[in-house]
Amino acid sequence: MEEKDITNDEAKHEAGTEEANAAEEKPENDNNEVEAKDKQEETAKEAEEIAELKASLEKTTKEKEEFYERLLRLQAEFDNYKKRTLKEKQADQKYKAQELVTALLPVLDNFERALQVKATEETKSLLDGITMVYRQFLDALKEQGVSVIESVGKEFDPNFHHAVMQAEVEDKPSNTVIEELQKGYMLKDRVIRPAMVKVNK
C-alpha cells in the first residue's frame, strides 16, 4: 500500500505536478489570452488607424490634385489673359490715332476746298504759306500711318471705294473709277473713310 500509496502519491504527485503545471500554465494561458485579447485589440486599433490614415491620405491626395489642377487651370487662364491683353494693347496702340484722325478728315476736306482758289498776285504769298501748312498737316498725319486711298483710274474696289455715281464713258474701261468726289483715307491697314467715287459701268 505504501508503495501503492507512494506510487499513487507519486502518481498523484506526478499528476499533482502536472496539475500544478497545468495550474501554473493556467494564469499563463490567461495572460496569453489577455495578451492575445490586448493584441487583438491593438491589432484592431492599428487596423483602424491604418484605415483612417489611408482615408486621410486619399482625401488629402485628392485635395492636392484638385489644387494642382486649379493651379494649372489658373496658370493657363492667366497666360491666355496676358496674350489677349497684349494683342488688345497692340491693336489699341496701332489704331490709337483713329478717333482724332477721323475727326480731322473734315478739316482736311475743308482745307483742300479753301486752297482750290486761283492764286492772284495779291493772294499768292498767303496761299503759298497756307499750302505749306496744309502739306505739313498731311505729313504729320502720314507719319501716324494715315494714307490717301488711290481711286481715279483704278478698278473699283468696294473695300476702298464707295460708289455714289455711275457713268457710261465708252473710251474708259468698265468698273473703273473715273472721278473722285471725296478723298478716302486709311490708318495703316484700316479704311477710316472710303473714297466717294463715280464708277464707269
Next chain:
Amino acid sequence: MEEKDITNDEAKHEAGTEEANAAEEKPENDNNEVEAKDKQEETAKEAEEIAELKASLEKTTKEKEEFYERLLRLQAEFDNYKKRTLKEKQADQKYKAQELVTALLPVLDNFERALQVKATEETKSLLDGITMVYRQFLDALKEQGVSVIESVGKEFDPNFHHAVMQAEVEDKPSNTVIEELQKGYMLKDRVIRPAMVKVNK
C-alpha cells in the same frame, strides 16, 4: 497490487493524460509562440505601414499646402495684373491722341503764323475761309481733350510755363507771365507742351 496497479495505471493514465494534455499543449504553446511571433511580425509590419502612411500623409499634406499657397499667390498675381493692365489700358485710352497731337502742334503754330497777316480786300475772303478751317482744326483737337494753356497775366507756374525770358516791368506784378512766345497745350490733365513765356521779375 492490482488496485495499485490500476491506481498506478490510473495514476499513470492520469499522469499520461496530463502528459498527453501537456504534450497536447506543447504544440499549442509552439503555435502560440509562432502566432505571437507572427503577431509580432504583423504588429511590426502594421507599425511600419502606419509610419509609412503617416509619412505619406505628411508629405502629401505639405504638397497640398504648397499647391494651395501657389494657387493663392497666382490668384493675387493675376488680380494685380488685371488691375494694372486695366489702369494701363485706361491711361492708353485717355492719352491715345498724344502722339498725333504732339505732331500737330507745329502745324497749329505755323497755321497761326500764316493767319497773322493783315487782311486786304483781295485776301479777305481767302483768309476768312482759312480761319474757319483753323477753328475747325482746333475744335477737332479740343473734342479729343486738347486745351490751350493760359499764360499772359497768370502767375508763373513751372508746371505749365517754360520761362525763356525775363523782364522787369514795374507796373506789372512780379512772377507773372507778361508775354507768350509760343502757345502751350494740354491733353486732358497732361501738359503736352508748356507755354514758352516771358516772366516779370
